[in-house]
Amino acid sequence: MRVLSGIQPSGRLHLGNYFGALRTHIGLQHEHECFYFIANYHALTSITDQTRLQELTLEVALTYLALGLDPAKAVFFRQTDVPEVTELAWILSCVTPLGLLQRAHSYKDKVAQGLSPNHGLFAYPVLQAADILIYKSNLVPVGQDQAQHIEMTQDMQGKFNQAFNREVLVRPEPLISAEAAIVPGIDGRKMSKSYDNTIELFAPPKQVHKRIMAIKTDSTPVEEPKNPQTCNVMALLRLLAPKEEVADWDARYRKGGMGYGQAKQRLYELFEETFAAPRQRYEELKRHPNQVNRILADGGRRARAAAQATMREVREVCGLLTTDDLVG
Numbered sequence: 001m002r003v004l005s006g007i008q009p010s011g012r013l014h015l016g017n018y019f020g021a022l023r024t025h026i027g028l029q030h031e032h033e034c035f036y037f038i039a040n041y042h043a044l045t046s047i048t049d050q051t052r053l054q055e056l057t058l059e060v061a062l063t064y065l066a067l068g069l070d071p072a073k074a075v076f077f078r079q080t081d082v083p084e085v086t087e088l089a090w091i092l093s094c095v096t097p098l099g100l101l102q103r104a105h106s107y108k109d110k111v112a113q114g115l116s117p118n119h120g121l122f123a124y125p126v127l128q129a130a131d132i133l134i135y136k137s138n139l140v141p142v143g144q145d146q147a148q149h150i151e152m153t154q155d156m157q158g159k160f161n162q163a164f165n166r167e168v169l170v171r172p173e174p175l176i177s178a179e180a181a182i183v184p185g186i187d188g189r190k191m192s193k194s195y196d197n198t199i200e201l202f203a204p205p206k207q208v209h210k211r212i213m214a215i216k217t218d219s220t221p222v223e224e225p226k227n228p229q230t231c232n233v234m235a236l237l238r239l240l241a242p243k244e245e246v247a248d249w250d251a252r253y254r255k256g257g258m259g260y261g262q263a264k265q266r267l268y269e270l271f272e273e274t275f276a277a278p279r280q281r282y283e284e285l286k287r288h289p290n291q292v293n294r295i296l297a298d299g300g301r302r303a304r305a306a307a308q309a310t311m312r313e314v315r316e317v318c319g320l321l322t323t324d325d326l327v328g
Contacts, residue, residue, distance in 0.1 A: 003138070004132050004135050007038065007039060010056065011193035017201075037077050037303065038077070038296075041086065061292050061295070061296055062285050076295060077303045082134070085307065113194075125149060135303065135306050136170040138172060150172060154171055157169045184236065186216060186232070201278070213261070217233060223256055234253065240270040
């Protein structure tokens with residue numbers, strides 16, 4: 001099965017990204033044919049500083065490779081190395097009902113947050129659908145809160161095939177991982193760069209320790225029992241600690257006589273046990289950006305070959321043949 005996913009280079013990747021998507025992506029490369037891209041076209045909806053965008057694009061690449069993505073197993077590339085995706089996005093926009101885009105949760109949420117809407121933000125699902133459909137992807141790993149994106153892509157795929165009376169584009173299905181988690185930030189809300197409540201994966205140890213010790217907790221005295229089900233520290237411990245240790249912490253919380261500082265310190269130790277070695281690989285890769293760029297360029301060539309094959313079929317059924325299509 002062909003798996004497709006992308007991640008937007010909008011900031012440094014954090015613990016929420018890891019448990020929400022990255023860990024799943026790394027694991028899937030051993031089971032499927034995986035296409036993973038850095039969504040730098042999508043990033044233009046929020047970033048207009050070219051230097052910043054280039055830095056963050058490289059940051060995503062470094063993080064994936066440091067965590068164990070194998071470019072010999074997965075096709076790993078920049079979205080912009082496949083310009084055909086924007087061509088397909090336009091063609092899809094010609095068969096996509098306006099009402100479908102108006103119902104997009106992500107668009108309505110961002111407008112509710114006070115963002116000034118632009119066409120890129122409004123038409124985001126169309127480009128997202130093009131990303132999926134151009135590689136004839138079978139599965140798209142998503143969290144439950146992202147399922148609407150796949151439903152919209154399915155609608156566009158069906159509209160296109162129906163409009164041109166040919167089964168050209170493949171219907172993708174969501175792959176909702178049981179391991180994907182919504183990770184609380186240090187303030188208790190969902191961990192997100194927009195809330196500035198993240199714990200970065202490869203920040204220096206002192207910075208990581210400071211962030212973990214700043215996790216919001218209640219004012220229950222040390223000697224009193226505490227509720228492990230409502231504690232932000234415990235929620236993160238469950239993600240990093242073995243089940244046996246989680247059970248032990250659960251019992252300690254309910255018994256009382258323990259301060260939150262002890263749990264925070266153990267959380268920091270578990271974080272370092274998990275990410276110290278990848279952080280070292282990250283720093284080594286960071287010293288060799290040309291090597292990383294070569295990996296992305298190779299992935300881009302492989303991805304573009306697949307995209308070009310799809311676009312030849314798409315243009316043919318649409319009557320949009322190019323000179324290359326006619327003579328080649």
